[in-house]
Amino acid sequence: MGTHAWISPSRTLEYPGPIEFVPFTALLSRLSSGLTMHLHKREEFDAIVVGSGMSGGFAAKELCEKGLKTLVLDRGVHFEHGSSFITEHKRPFELPRNGRVPVTEVEEHYKTQGKVYLFSEATKRLFVKDDEQPYVQEKPYDWIRANQVGGRSLMWARQTYRWSPMDFESNLRDGHGVDWPIRYKDIEPWYDYVESFVGVSGQKEGLPQLPDGKFLPPMEMTAVEKHAKQAIESAFSDRTMTIGRCAVLTSQLNGRAPCHYCGECERGCSTRSFFSAVSVSLPAAAATGNLTIRPNSIVESVIYDPSTNRATGVRVIDALTLETLEVFAKIVFMCASTLGTTQIMLNSKSAAFPDGIANGSGVLGHYLGDHHMGVSASGFTEDFNDRYYAASRPNGIYIPRFRNLDARSARTDYVRGFAYQGSSWRLGPGRGAAQAGIGSDFKNSLRKPGPWEMQLWGYGETLPRFENHCRLSSTEVDQWGIPQLVLSADWGDNEKAMRKDTAACAGEMMEAAGFKNIQVTDDIEGNPHGLAIHEMGTARMGRDKQTSVLNGFNQAHDVPNLFVTDGACMASTAVQNPSITYMALTARAVDYAVTEIQNGRI
Amino acid sequence: MNRREALSRIGLIAGGTLSASTLSGLLAGCSTPPAQDYVLQFLSKEQFDLIGSMANQIIPDTDTPGAVGAGVDRFIDNMLANYYPAAESHLFVSHLDAFALAYGQDVKDPTSLRNLVQRQDDAAFSAGHDEQDPAIQFYKKLKGLVVSGYYTSEVGMTTELNLKPYGDSRMDISVEDVGISWSN
Numbered sequence A: 001m002g003t004h005a006w007i008s009p010s011r012t013l014e015y016p017g018p019i020e021f022v023p024f025t026a027l028l029s030r031l032s033s034g035l036t037m038h039l040h041k042r043e044e045f046d047a048i049v050v051g052s053g054m055s056g057g058f059a060a061k062e063l064c065e066k067g068l069k070t071l072v073l074d075r076g077v078h079f080e081h082g083s084s085f086i087t088e089h090k091r092p093f094e095l096p097r098n099g100r101v102p103v104t105e106v107e108e109h110y111k112t113q114g115k116v117y118l119f120s121e122a123t124k125r126l127f128v129k130d131d132e133q134p135y136v137q138e139k140p141y142d143w144i145r146a147n148q149v150g151g152r153s154l155m156w157a158r159q160t161y162r163w164s165p166m167d168f169e170s171n172l173r174d175g176h177g178v179d180w181p182i183r184y185k186d187i188e189p190w191y192d193y194v195e196s197f198v199g200v201s202g203q204k205e206g207l208p209q210l211p212d213g214k215f216l217p218p219m220e221m222t223a224v225e226k227h228a229k230q231a232i233e234s235a236f237s238d239r240t241m242t243i244g245r246c247a248v249l250t251s252q253l254n255g256r257a258p259c260h261y262c263g264e265c266e267r268g269c270s271t272r273s274f275f276s277a278v279s280v281s282l283p284a285a286a287a288t289g290n291l292t293i294r295p296n297s298i299v300e301s302v303i304y305d306p307s308t309n310r311a312t313g314v315r316v317i318d319a320l321t322l323e324t325l326e327v328f329a330k331i332v333f334m335c336a337s338t339l340g341t342t343q344i345m346l347n348s349k350s351a352a353f354p355d356g357i358a359n360g361s362g363v364l365g366h367y368l369g370d371h372h373m374g375v376s377a378s379g380f381t382e383d384f385n386d387r388y389y390a391a392s393r394p395n396g397i398y399i400p401r402f403r404n405l406d407a408r409s410a411r412t413d414y415v416r417g418f419a420y421q422g423s424s425w426r427l428g429p430g431r432g433a434a435q436a437g438i439g440s441d442f443k444n445s446l447r448k449p450g451p452w453e454m455q456l457w458g459y460g461e462t463l464p465r466f467e468n469h470c471r472l473s474s475t476e477v478d479q480w481g482i483p484q485l486v487l488s489a490d491w492g493d494n495e496k497a498m499r500k501d502t503a504a505c506a507g508e509m510m511e512a513a514g515f516k517n518i519q520v521t522d523d524i525e526g527n528p529h530g531l532a533i534h535e536m537g538t539a540r541m542g543r544d545k546q547t548s549v550l551n552g553f554n555q556a557h558d559v560p561n562l563f564v565t566d567g568a569c570m571a572s573t574a575v576q577n578p579s580i581t582y583m584a585l586t587a588r589a590v591d592y593a594v595t596e597i598q599n600g601r602i
Numbered sequence B: 001m002n003r004r005e006a007l008s009r010i011g012l013i014a015g016g017t018l019s020a021s022t023l024s025g026l027l028a029g030c031s032t033p034p035a036q037d038y039v040l041q042f043l044s045k046e047q048f049d050l051i052g053s054m055a056n057q058i059i060p061d062t063d064t065p066g067a068v069g070a071g072v073d074r075f076i077d078n079m080l081a082n083y084y085p086a087a088e089s090h091l092f093v094s095h096l097d098a099f100a101l102a103y104g105q106d107v108k109d110p111t112s113l114r115n116l117v118q119r120q121d122d123a124a125f126s127a128g129h130d131e132q133d134p135a136i137q138f139y140k141k142l143k144g145l146v147v148s149g150y151y152t153s154e155v156g157m158t159t160e161l162n163l164k165p166y167g168d169s170r171m172d173i174s175v176e177d178v179g180i181s182w183s184n
């Protein structure tokens, strides 16, 4: 990714000055020097982390802080806090075509990535070009990818919800999938630990299905949301509406400033208020002096030594020089994203593991899940015309799951549940395009804020099914000679039944809150697997090595020094946005791995 | 937004937590207006002038500049050249030409043009209008471009409306506190 001609150097934001960010200043130079470091043939590290996104960034921080010399490999380009944030705070009129990506460019390069709601001229450089990294859609699958240092942590929507005790028991209870080898109490202290570092704002609610966390002060609701909350909670005693729990600071944390509410976290956050690997976890790793990070490093496979039954390192293709190199370490952490990790593992074939490393069970690549979405309700209100807001809040509201929690809320038509994210706003001047009128009256009317609209978007749990899977293509390879991933997943009857209820409940809540012109949508065709960007499974955890890839510490059953701590490890999807759980599992796995090393077991 | 205005807005920032370099980033956005010697990319001079005249009927000069003053004519030329697929842009322009041909000298006279644009608008938003009617499709596309071009322009965002400030976390305020709409 070269610099764009239209970016004038004067707009490049400098790294924030030392006053607010003393702890980070020194370490960034270390991070940079690590980037340029040349790897020597057969250089040995204590740990290799594949992928530098949400999971890999956290793995790096934990490993480095525990004293391990750690090499982080990422296939994408170098991306640096501050200087890489070239579109931060740019107005539409400072961007080409006021921020629109040409239709033909989307067709050619971003057919899938272009479906993401925040895809624009300001963000396109974060996404992969679909034509440059093709995959096979045996069934429609939107594989949303971001390859650069920081991965998709650079553009996530920050929604942060703990899993609950019932989420770790659901497989056992209803028999879908394998029993999780851990319970909520195993991960609870790690949620505490990770949240305290990430910084999560939210409101405590005391709900068993959505445990409270270590919250910074909550963000505020709009007048319409406050009203909807009150109306929904009084009409439906089983439901709660809370402000979104979000990985954006509302007060100082470890020298990071609170949010300045520009509302465009994905452009980069100079104040580090928005949690990303680039701004927060990788700098912490670099601060230890133990981090080496190498971008443009496409991990092709994991190297396996049958004589020791250990992963000894990884094979890397340099994306710039196409040179191949091998790097070695005592332990390997796979954090290349659910599908990225599984692709590498499937491609790591040896006599001992002809179907991919640590795949003695044969389930590697299977039980691919996501959240199903595309059920929504919107409505307008003529009330609260005297109320407005002064912030671009990087957050919305949340209605936690309320189905199949207990006998009272049990359903006969489906198992598991769904939740809603939502938000409200006053229509902006763009409404004029769909409105009659010309001239000064028209113009002056658009000067006033438009009517209030509110929307709810459902996210539903997906059952783990063997047939939803990815595998390596036997015919198609990418430009680096790596077999392409074939993706094959669809929605089952349980999801379809759940969607009906999701739609009905959304509509009835909007009605109870008095909205008008309510539109309820269930667009299953437009929302295939992948588009919720919560893809999970494919190297699942479990108690039995015959039916799962990883044990309760994210350690491969078959290869004890190989760990998988991204979404591939998940044995079910629950309904919560998953990233905080990946990070908590990652921190827990590192803690375990380091103990195992100290005890001489790996 | 000029520098002084920007600074006074930044005064709103709670706790003064933004670093100096972030501030300079914010301020760098309030720079020079676009070049006056614009080189047409897609439209002929005649087509460009007609687009500008029609756009200014939809969003005229008031106490703030109208569409042309905000550069909406240039925005549309740019979108036709660089955003839409060529076939779509050519179709749009063929409708523009047809419009010019049909109304001859009328499009040159502001009052007549105003009436013409008003008629197009009435037709495009009348009850039971035909969405497939090419003239209606053309007009709606034009109006969409004028509105989006205007309210994403520097004039539209900073002079006509309020560019959203930074640093305020309040999500429930009196509308009187800001008076006019945020630009996005």
Ligand SMILES: Cc1cc2nc3c(=O)[nH]c(=O)nc-3n(C[C@H](O)[C@H](O)[C@H](O)COP(=O)(O)OP(=O)(O)OC[C@H]3O[C@@H](n4cnc5c(N)ncnc54)[C@H](O)[C@@H]3O)c2cc1C
Residues within 6 Å of the ligand: A050, A051, A052, A053, A054, A055, A056, A073, A074, A075, A076, A116, A118, A144, A146, A147, A148, A149, A150, A151, A152, A153, A155, A156, A157, A158, A159, A160, A297, A298, A299, A300, A335, A336, A337, A338, A340, A341, A344, A533, A534, A566, A567, A577, A578, A579, A580, A582
């Ligand atoms: C628009 C958007 C909104 C989202 N909103 C939310 C939300 O609100 N809440 C939430 O919890 N989650 C959200 N997510 C999902 C969240 O971003 C992911 O769950 C998270 O980033 C996954 O972390 P990861 O480390 O597994 O993968 P990533 O963050 O994707 O990082 C993987 C890294 O691995 C690298 N890699 C891949 N293959 C290789 C290879 N072969 N060799 C070397 N490196 C490789 C990639 O370049 C990448 O940098 C959102 C995602 C997007 C895109």
